[in-house]
Amino acid sequence: MAQTIKLTATDGTPVEFVDEVIGSGAMKDVYFSPDKSYVVGFFRTPQDANAKDRLQNIVGKYRDKIFGQIGGDYWENLFCWPTKLVEWNGKLGIVCPAYQKHFFFKDGMFKGKEKEGKWFASAKLRNKFLKPDQKGTWLTHYHMCLQIARAVRRLHAAGLAHSDLSYKNVLVDPESGRAAVIDCDGLVVPGKYPPDVVGTPDFIAPEVLQTRALKLGDPNKKLPSIQTDRHALAVLIYMYLLNRHPLRGGKVNDLDAAKDEELSMGAKALFVEHPTDKSNRPKIKNLAPSELPQGDVEKLPYTICGPYLKELFDRAFIDGLHDPMKRPTADEWENALVKTTDLMQPCQNPNCEAHWFVFDNSTKPKCPFCGTEYHGQLPVLNLYYSPAKGKFLPENYRLMVYDKQSLYMWHVNRFITPNERTKPEDKKPVGDFHFHNGKWILINRRLPDMWDVTEQPKCQIKVGEYVELTDGRKILLSGEDGGRLIVVQLVNN
Template sequence: MANIITCTTTDGETIQYVDEIIGSGSMKDVYFSPDKSYVVAFYKQPQNAQAKERIDMITGRYRKNIFEQSGGDYWRSVFCWPTSVVQHEGKTGIVVPCYQPHFFFKYGSKNNDFLNIKGREKEGKWFASASNQNKFLDPRERGNTLSYLKVCLLLTRAVRRMHAAGLCHSDLSYKNVLIDPEQGHACVIDIDGLVVPGKYPPDVVGTPDFIAPEVVRTSHLPKDDPQRILPSISTDRHALAVLIYMYLFYRHPLRGGKIHDMDDEMRDESLAMGERALFIEHPTDRSNAVKVGQASPASLPWADPQKIPYTIMGPYLTPLFDKAFIDGLHDPAKRPTADEWETALVKTVDLIQPCQNKDCEQEWYVFSGKTKPVCPYCSTPYKGKLPILNLYSSRKAGSYRPDDHRLMVWSGQSLYAWHVNRLIAPNERTTDAQKKRVGYFVFHNDRWWLVNEGITGLMSLPDKKAIAIGDKLALEDGTQFVLSTEEGGRLVVVQLVTN
């Protein structure tokens, strides 16, 4: 039996760990607490005064600012944030909560778990390429379009919160996030290296595939050279866009068919990810388009953007991919913020439609605005009546303007407080009361209905008839109804497409 070591954190808490290394990286050795509720990670190298100050700030002031404010509890599942610092036998360590159970593989890999991943953490890299998923992962743990949209939404919220606190991650990548696509969970890890621009410089420049082109382009310069570009909030924005793209399309947005240097592999890589980085789906410059013949069979059809183009993610995400990989690829000021991604992802989740093919691996797809929807993954056309709710909201009493927001209807689809009123946003400040659904949709006797479970102001137009809680409202083409007459309250116009 390994010894249990007892020591005291710098803020006076008694902690224990089992004297047996459970994980070792380039910077830290990690030990479990006896009850496995937290780990203690000791740095291998002595930490200088600036590094110690940064860890103190991350476990102290920055942590309090995020977790002890309104909505702070929300972040406990989205960040694996170190809670305290420990000094023991000349070594500096941090105490970090253990990962939640859903971030460990339940089923293991294919062929009797030949990779031995059962029980290991779900590092995001396992899910970011089609060949990894097809070759190695149990289908039950692979997720679908809807669960990946939820994963991306959580990641954007985490990054938005860090940036609002003036922090940048500096190494945002699939190695430093855990995801659970089965249920749509995500968690940002390795928080102890956070960068405070202008105060605490980055320890690393990032992980290949996620380093912004301007950082790659200047990486040969000394760290103190004024021309050298180091990780910052704008380079995090590039990494976030790459993560979102990889989780929705299982391929990398810049790794296409273009070769920049036939003789020097390292220079070729440096140019492809840096100075000459080019979006593989660039609409006018096709020189970096994917050579599908060179793709491995396990990565298809995902590796072929002609078959699954980025535009299938609908009207809100498509322009952000354009901003990230066309306008902002070499112009950091034009990159979308985490806020913009969050808004677009919330609206995109409302456009989701279940595929009518029960064997479709993705199960869901985003409604693209076409009147004859077809699943882009299995080519199954939608059959039947399809109600689309166009949302308008009041800016002043009695006057409604379009919100550029639609809600697709499917059997069991829910209405929430943020659909009823534009001023309520689904995020960390959403109250428990606001999280309860207030209505749902059902197809009955060849008609679509909205069942009112908790909307106090539901009223049909033009007759201004109140629809009481417990009653239902038929959805026909052109049906109009008001969800709320308060400021920000929504008016809905129904468009019924029949295929």
């Protein structure tokens, strides 16, 4: 039986681990604590003074910068962040929380294995190996992407870059829509701590690949940074939503495989769905059956992700692919994902694998995954904001309605955002929508200042009362600063 090793961390606290390797990565061997609540990972090669100083800062001041602030406990679920530094047998080690249970397969052929992101980002792996209940829904994939964007936004706000953001370093659970960024011990502090690695293939930014041959210290050499994280984040989101890579298409840039890879992902990288240069479109005849239908960009184009994400994908893979300063920030991805989830509709086909689709603003909406057309009346709520009292302007923000859907304070007031700073009170539904007796209604649950302002005199909708959603109806959700007006649009099918 393996013995339990007892150590004292550099912060003076006790650390224990069972002397039995449970996993090995590229740089570390990992051991469980006796109660399996945390793990200890020891670097196989000696770490120099700079590496040790960086790790000390990661478990110290950088950790405190994120977790030690008001609302810091929110981030415990979105990161697997090192907590302590230890030394044993001349090796440096880090202590990290054990992964949460939902990040392990609970059954099937991968029972007990980690839900590494690659299983859910690749059409081939999803279609060949995963059971339907392990895949989640399209909506839960949006929730996963939202949490990843939020975690990266927080890292960047602290002045840190992950440096190796990839599906290897993100754990996801499509069943619940949760995600966590891992391997945070290689964080880059621009200007202070250079990166240990250039990244993982598929996620390395073109400029890093393009200048990889240059010597360290060459001013033209590009290393992982916040800008390269932004490229990797865009690739991750594209892959989790569409299950294909945005740059791996049918174009061959060199007959030598290694050179072709370097060019196709580096200097000559080209978006597979570029609107004018179609030379890198995937060749369907070259795709395996397990890569379809996701690999067919004509059948499932990136526009099915909705207008807000389409704009950001364009900036990431067209404007910013070779111009890092034009790439969308994590904050922009977060906002676009929030607004897109408000455009989601449940598919009316109970056997649809995706279960949800993004409303495409058409008069005849249909699910792009299974082709099922929406039948019935569909309310679309157009949100307006007030720049001055009595004046309202469109906000380029819509809320799709479905039966038993909830209304929240971030819909009511434009100054409230659903993120780690959302107050517990604002997380409670303030209203809900129902299809009742052949009519769509909105029931006011908690809004003291809700009015039907379609006609004069306006009519108050008191708490507990409801208003019917008819075409053109105008409902003021709140008269407070930032309060929104909704204008109902009915789509009939």
